[in-house]
Amino acid sequence: MSRSPRSVVAAVIPPLVFGVGFLLIWETAVKVFDFQPYFLPAPSAIWSAFRENTELIWEATKVSGLNAFVGLVVGTALGVLISFALARFRLLNDVMTPLSVALNAVPIFVLVALFNNMYPVTSEVPRRLMVTLVVYFIVLVNVARGLREVGATALELMHSYAASDIAILRKVRVPNAVPYLFTALRIAAPASVITAFVSEYFGGSQNGLGSRIVGNIALSNNAEAWAYVLGACLLGLSFFLVALVLERVATPGGVGARERVGA
Amino acid sequence: MTGVKAVEVRGLSKVFNAGKPNEVPALVDIDLVIEPGEFVSLIGPSGCGKSTQLRLIANLLEPTTGEVLVNGKPARTARLDQDYGMAFQQAGLFDWRSVVKNVELPLELKGWDKARRRTRALEMLELVKLPEFAEHFPWQLSGGMQQRVAIARALAAHPPLLLMDEPFGALDEMTREHMQAELLRIFGETATTVVFVTHSIPEAVYLSTRVVVMSPRPGRITDVIEVDLGPGRDVDTREADAFFKKVTEVREALRGIQPAGVEPDIVQVVDEP
Numbered sequence: 174m175s176r177s178p179r180s181v182v183a184a185v186i187p188p189l190v191f192g193v194g195f196l197l198i199w200e201t202a203v204k205v206f207d208f209q210p211y212f213l214p215a216p217s218a219i220w221s222a223f224r225e226n227t228e229l230i231w232e233a234t235k236v237s238g239l240n241a242f243v244g245l246v247v248g249t250a251l252g253v254l255i256s257f258a259l260a261r262f263r264l265l266n267d268v269m270t271p272l273s274v275a276l277n278a279v280p281i282f283v284l285v286a287l288f289n290n291m292y293p294v295t296s297e298v299p300r301r302l303m304v305t306l307v308v309y310f311i312v313l314v315n316v317a318r319g320l321r322e323v324g325a326t327a328l329e330l331m332h333s334y335a336a337s338d339i340a341i342l343r344k345v346r347v348p349n350a351v352p353y354l355f356t357a358l359r360i361a362a363p364a365s366v367i368t369a370f371v372s373e374y375f376g377g378s379q380n381g382l383g384s385r386i387v388g389n390i391a392l393s394n395n396a397e398a399w400a401y402v403l404g405a406c407l408l409g410l411s412f413f414l415v416a417l418v419l420e421r422v423a424t425p426g427g428v429g430a431r432e433r434v435g436a
Numbered sequence: 437m438t439g440v441k442a443v444e445v446r447g448l449s450k451v452f453n454a455g456k457p458n459e460v461p462a463l464v465d466i467d468l469v470i471e472p473g474e475f476v477s478l479i480g481p482s483g484c485g486k487s488t489q490l491r492l493i494a495n496l497l498e499p500t501t502g503e504v505l506v507n508g509k510p511a512r513t514a515r516l517d518q519d520y521g522m523a524f525q526q527a528g529l530f531d532w533r534s535v536v537k538n539v540e541l542p543l544e545l546k547g548w549d550k551a552r553r554r555t556r557a558l559e560m561l562e563l564v565k566l567p568e569f570a571e572h573f574p575w576q577l578s579g580g581m582q583q584r585v586a587i588a589r590a591l592a593a594h595p596p597l598l599l600m601d602e603p604f605g606a607l608d609e610m611t612r613e614h615m616q617a618e619l620l621r622i623f624g625e626t627a628t629t630v631v632f633v634t635h636s637i638p639e640a641v642y643l644s645t646r647v648v649v650m651s652p653r654p655g656r657i658t659d660v661i662e663v664d665l666g667p668g669r670d671v672d673t674r675e676a677d678a679f680f681k682k683v684t685e686v687r688e689a690l691r692g693i694q695p696a697g698v699e700p701d702i703v704q705v706v707d708e709p
Binding site: 329336351 | 491496516517522524528599
């Protein structure tokens with residue numbers, strides 16, 4: 174679990190060098206080939222657009238971020254709840270699992286267009302509903318697997334102790350599913366942010382990062398659009414990092430820190 | 437309670453998928469009585485039903501016919517009373533629990549309070565000589581150490597009977613011999629009856645007071661060999677004449693038993709040029 178300062182440095186240096194190098198090449202290319210701003214703005218131009226519009230970007234980030242967060246929390250809660258029901262009731266599992274897997278393979282965020290019709294134009298509910306749905310499926314599929322795929326030896330052992338189904342659930346299935354939940358969250362956290370942006374493309378208030386990106390592109394404010402993209406990246410990254418930190422904190426003995434099947 | 441047998445198996449048979457096209461008779465006509473304090477090995481080629489027999493004793497499987505008594509009770513009652521501990525080929529420790537918490541598991545299920553659980557679990561780790569690893573996690577331990585924790589867990593509730601299904605099968609030869617010596621020491625210290633499934637002849641002879649030889653298709657007992665090497669077995673025992681004699685005896689008993697999956701006529705074709 175504990176990493177030496179040297180190994181942290183060793184882990185950080187290569188991507189840092191790569192990132193800085195990439196930005197330098199981008200900047201130089203724009204200057205040398207004289208790209209027009211509507212084609213590709215230089216990183217420096219994007220940065221100054223970001224600095225000038227920090228407050229607007231922050232406002233938009235709060236809107237999209239809150240949508241993503243609400244959807245993430247509700248979707249996770251719902252996914253965990255239903256996966257317990259599936260683990261308990263065989264029939265429900267046989268009905269629900271193929272459906273969930275199939276729906277998970279479809280780009281379901283287009284459903285937001287339908288949700289928009291159900292609510293007032295300025296409502297954020299359709300977007301949150303969309304995020305909830307996306308997160309729900311990711312969490313459901315993973316946690317249900319964690320509850321179900323328990324080693325044969327573990328089950329025989331528990332039966333040899335005459336353990337009840339509830340005891341097996343509490344002492345084997347739930348702890349076994351914890352790493353699966355965090356794997357799901359690591360996928361679902363950035364997905365919730367992306368879904369929140371994309372949901373904004375289908376109408377409603379022009380207040381989030383997604384709609385601001387589209388709006389600025391429509392006005393040929395390319396540097397501003399990229400500045401909002403930068404904000405979107407930071408939001409997605411922060412969601413991912415929070416999921417990662419939660420995983421480290423919540424799994425005892427660093428189980429989550431180790432390689433797992435499906436992780 | 438003199439006269440109560442540790443294990444009594446009468447007219448036992450087990451058929452898997454009974455009545456279906458893929459019906460497999462796994463065991464027929466098994467009779468076996470094990471006295472308290474015995475160390476009995478079940479040996480035979482794979483497919484002879486030795487693991488099945490162990491699971492029937494453990495009541496993890498239900499017999500097709502016949503009955504199994506453990507401590508004079510029906511196997512199911514014995515299981516519900518946690519009258520036996522079990523160890524498997526895989527240690528089967530829970531990754532999310534520390535070593536000492538793994539050992540506490542059967543005591544938790546019995547409803548012991550925390551302090552009593554901890555005291556007993558630490559005693560058991562003392563017994564398997566791993567007290568300093570109590571707070572480690574299973575994946576920080578070697579295979580042999582994990583198996584010792586599994587034995588500590590199986591014995592934590594002080595069951596009168598220990599059922600072991602090839603517990604050292606996945607270990608290397610050196611670790612294996614060490615673990616055998618450790619098991620004999622624990623067997624001597626705890627006065628537990630042991631039923632041990634293996635397919636290693638020297639392992640069966642070295643550990644057991646009695647070796648039960650089984651044949652496949654369907655599984656039945658073909659021979660029972662007493663091993664009177666005395667209680668104080670050590671490294672020298674493995675090099676003693678009496679040990680080799682017993683190994684030969686068990687090997688002869690196993691000879692002529694057709695390994696599962698090899699049909700006699702195929703052997704014929706190979707033999708004739």
